[in-house]
Amino acid sequence: MVTSMCFRRIDVIDVLVIGSGPAGYTAAIYAARAGRKVTLLTGSQQGGQLIITSFIENYPGFSEPVSGPELMEKMREQAEKIGVNIVYDVINRVDFSQRPFKCFGDSANYESKTVIICTGASAKWLGLKGETKYIGCGVSACATCDGFFFRNKDVAVIGGGNTAVEEAIYLTNFARSVTLIHRRDTLRAEKVMQQRLFANEKIKVVWDAKVLDILGDGSKVTGLALQNTKTSENFELSVDGVFVAIGHQPATAIFVGQVATDDNGYIIKNQTNSKTSVEGVFAAGDVCNPTYRQAIVSAGQGCIAGIDADKFLSINN
Ligand code: FAD
Numbered sequence: 001m002v003t004s005m006c007f008r009r010i011d012v013i014d015v016l017v018i019g020s021g022p023a024g025y026t027a028a029i030y031a032a033r034a035g036r037k038v039t040l041l042t043g044s045q046q047g048g049q050l051i052i053t054s055f056i057e058n059y060p061g062f063s064e065p066v067s068g069p070e071l072m073e074k075m076r077e078q079a080e081k082i083g084v085n086i087v088y089d090v091i092n093r094v095d096f097s098q099r100p101f102k103c104f105g106d107s108a109n110y111e112s113k114t115v116i117i118c119t120g121a122s123a124k125w126l127g128l129k130g131e132t133k134y135i136g137c138g139v140s141a142c143a144t145c146d147g148f149f150f151r152n153k154d155v156a157v158i159g160g161g162n163t164a165v166e167e168a169i170y171l172t173n174f175a176r177s178v179t180l181i182h183r184r185d186t187l188r189a190e191k192v193m194q195q196r197l198f199a200n201e202k203i204k205v206v207w208d209a210k211v212l213d214i215l216g217d218g219s220k221v222t223g224l225a226l227q228n229t230k231t232s233e234n235f236e237l238s239v240d241g242v243f244v245a246i247g248h249q250p251a252t253a254i255f256v257g258q259v260a261t262d263d264n265g266y267i268i269k270n271q272t273n274s275k276t277s278v279e280g281v282f283a284a285g286d287v288c289n290p291t292y293r294q295a296i297v298s299a300g301q302g303c304i305a306g307i308d309a310d311k312f313l314s315i316n317n
């Protein structure tokens with residue numbers, strides 16, 4: 001059960017975990033099992049990104065596909081059983097200039113000896129009607145997660161960066177055909193990636209095309225409504241699946257100026273552990289990982305962060 005809170009929290013917490021995805025729950029479980037007083041703030045998306053997916057087939061421990069909500073509920077239960085104080089709150093400002101660190105939420109303010117940032121990232125979407133309607137029914141932003149469901153089907157990938165090219169190539173392992181749709185006539189992806197794309201016989205590129213909408217029959221995707229940006233000609237493409245690959249956005253706006261971030265806004269962490277630029281502040285999961293955006297990776301990094309926070313407290317309590 002998520003606990004309610006008074007407006008101002010007086011006790012200083014040992015470990016404050018921000019985020020309730022796989023990274024957050026795992027970090028909290030490890031820190032709590034080490035005997036630390038842990039509070040986890042769920043944010044507005046309790047359970048994180050997986051809450052919107054129906055089938056997960058690549059998280060170990062489940063021989064049958066597990067739904068995202070079910071997997072995240074199991075993580076929440078486990079964390080709560082171990083003694084993690086789970087609070088529904090959204091942080092909108094932090095002050096990491098001195099310890100204890102201060103985090104200001106919608107419902108309460110928190111003081112903590114350590115903080116683990118697990119606020120994740122989210123895919124950028126095109127913002128089309130059909131996209132919202134068919135997410136999980138043919139529309140995806142993750143080929144590694146959903147490519148398997150498109151065996152011998154025709155799919156389209158939207159975007160022209162490294163992610164789009166990588167997703168298109170990956171999807172050829174399953175799909176009958178892959179059409180890459182890009183809004184310009186040159187790709188942003190690295191040359192070596194482009195060469196691999198053009199050499200793949202299963203992939204066709206549609207240049208200068210804007211997606212007007214994603215079409216469907218009410219229950220699944222059937223195609224795309226497109227417009228040529230040079231001629232303004234409208235046309236349609238029949239596909240069974242659409243992978244939107246126009247970039248991701250890490251949830252780090254509240255940490256800018258407090259912890260070092262890279263040009264794309266991801267938290268910069270030490271490569272071998274979870275330390276950030278501020279001693280006592282750690283990071284795990286998609287928020288610091290633009291490449292391997294997977295639940296198991298986030299959980300693994302959460303484990304590292306939970307252990308790091310405990311070690312830090314052993315020396316600096
Ligand atoms: P997230 O899951 O993004 O969680 C971030 C958390 O931070 C959320 O709880 C949010 O509420 C919280 N938060 C954000 N800002 C604040 C704030 N200001 N204050 C407090 N809390 C905040 N991966 C797989 O391995 N297998 C799959 O099959 C798979 N399928 C996917 C399907 C979809 C549709 C999507 C979108 C992703 C899928 N992924 C899959 C990727 C996987 O969901 C992510 O890699 C994983 O959830 C990242 O975990 P995380 O804990 O780092 O962050």
Ligand code: NAP
Nearest residue numbers: 126159160161162163164166183184188245246247248290
């Ligand atoms: P990106 O480089 O920002 O590319 C986004 C692509 O989506 C661009 O081609 C852009 O078109 C297109 N786009 C953006 N908004 C759009 C919209 N509304 N409608 C249609 N198209 C739209 O993002 P990314 O490919 O996710 O890569 C992010 C970072 O991760 C990059 O630094 C990339 O190099 C890196 N990355 C590296 C690897 C690798 O090294 N293997 C793999 C993946 C990602 P325009 O080109 O017209 O702007």
